Amino acid sequence: MKRSGPLYTLLAGLLLALFMLSLNATTGTGSSSYGGNAPGTTPPSPTKGTPKPTGSPSASASESPSKKPPPNADYAGRTDDNTSAVSLSLRDGKAIAYFCDGHNTESWLKGDVEDDGSMRLTGKHGAKLNGQLTGKRIRGTVDIDKETWKFTAAKAVKPSGLYRATTEVRGAKLDGGWIVLADGSQVGILKRDGKPAKAPRLDPRTGTVRVDGDVVTARPVTP
Template sequence: MKRPGPVVTLLAGLVLGLFLLSLNATTGTKPASSTQEAAPAASTSPSAEPSPAPTKTTAPPSPSPTPSKKAPSNADYAGRTDDDSSAIAVTVRGGRAIAYFCDGHDKESWLKGDVKDDGTMKLTGKKGDELNGRLQDGRRIRGTVDLGGQRYGFTADQAVKPSGLYRATATVRGAKVDGGWIVLPGGDQVGILKRDDRPAPAPEIDPETGAVTIDGEQLTARPVTP
């Protein structure tokens, strides 16, 4: 038997190649998609507005304490102690004050000192007597008097003449006479008259003129100023 020639072999290979090519075209597989699924877009929240810087709150300044009304440069005050046992009068002139405490029998004291711009005052007398007071509402003085080991609270209202503080000093029938009078609003009078330092209730004065009769002699009690 003769072997197939080279031509026959070549033809057979060509037919086989065409067959395989035709088969591949008919049953060929779809190439896998190389496109990757796009990652979902990241959700973006609307940009939040920047929080405003905290407002620094400043507490309103504390109201300044209202100072007491300044004591009038020229004023007179008169009143009674809280226990109604005595009277007191204070005369203020240009930042200075003089006061008289009197029970109308045998207890009295003259005191003096400065008045501060806020209306406070500390007046002193003999034997350690002391008055501490303060002007209130521009119309009265409220305070205390320390005298003879006792403390007396008092209120003295602004006085209109003839109310106020009066004094008379003289020599009558060889005796040294020294009298002090407080004329209260309403007309009541409280006073002590000393004869050679011996105290006794003072006779009344005429508040309009200050006239007073002592041991048959007429004297004039005058308003007291610091």
């Protein structure tokens, strides 16, 4: 009877060990079924290299409004030495110009007009016109045959402006250019088969002119 005590103690120890094993199997020490971290564990650090969210574009990144070319208009005026006339027609960023002394020197020039009103026009035989539109006038220079003329051309109001006629009369090829100025005066050259001479007076109301008894029609010039 005295030996039963140790047996009870051993049996109690085995039962306690079985109970602890059963408890560990039930609760577990890993992560829960919802993917959370097990108690006492350290959460993983964020993955390196993850891009940061970008902010909305600033106002300065938006595109600036596009510039517009100078408005469509015609200009006419004289050279500073009053020996010749210059007329220009501007349309949609393009320009065509005519320089004429009314006797034997003339040149047709064309080119682009920049948004700031500057222009560099070119013509045959190296002719050049450099101009700057400021307000209602164009100030610039014309270079022809190694000569340079300074000019000022003011905004023209019809019938002032630039006119041209190209046709054939009595077997002769005609090419005429006229600059009608604000005071009603005209400067022009009419070529017959390439030979220049002072142009007869143009009627700006009808755009007609008489050449060798025939009526020739001149039209406003635009680029």
